Amino acid sequence: MSEKIGCQDSFRQAGLFESPERFDFAEQKMNRWGIPLEMEAVIRERDQACVYCGIAFLEADANGGSRKRVATWEHIVNDARIVTLENIALCCNSCNASKGAKDLVVWLASDYCQRKSISRDSVASVVQAHLG
Numbered sequence: 001m002s003e004k005i006g007c008q009d010s011f012r013q014a015g016l017f018e019s020p021e022r023f024d025f026a027e028q029k030m031n032r033w034g035i036p037l038e039m040e041a042v043i044r045e046r047d048q049a050c051v052y053c054g055i056a057f058l059e060a061d062a063n064g065g066s067r068k069r070v071a072t073w074e075h076i077v078n079d080a081r082i083v084t085l086e087n088i089a090l091c092c093n094s095c096n097a098s099k100g101a102k103d104l105v106v107w108l109a110s111d112y113c114q115r116k117s118i119s120r121d122s123v124a125s126v127v128q129a130h131l132g
């Protein structure tokens with residue numbers, strides 16, 4: 001028996017079959033998070049560091065297994081229905097975990113943000129645009 005992993009098996013291992021209804025990339029042109037591929041490309045180009053703390057992103061395995069600095073998809077306004085260039089951004093896993101479902105303004109006043117000197121003046125302009 002061959003040990004070789006087929007294409008479908010590698011997709012399955014990567015979790016790409018978790019939401020079969022979303023898997024029709026060719027038709028919907030979206031990634032598995034429901035973000036249109038063209039929008040994803042623009043955001044990846046724009047957000048090369050965490051939009052909140054500004055840390056440079058690392059690949060998952062480049063930091064001794066820590067995922068704190070891995071890029072994650074973030075809804076700045078925590079509403080999954082708002083899929084726009086203004087509301088979708090890349091932030092580090094650490095900020096994403098801290099922000100969770102909190103309102104942006106509430107989160108900016110948190111201990112986490114104080115400790116990391118994250119303020120309305122320090123965040124990326126895509127975030128500042130939400131702060132009036």
Ligand SMILES: [Zn+2]
Pocket residue numbers: 050051052053054055091092093094095096
């Ligand atoms: Zn961050």
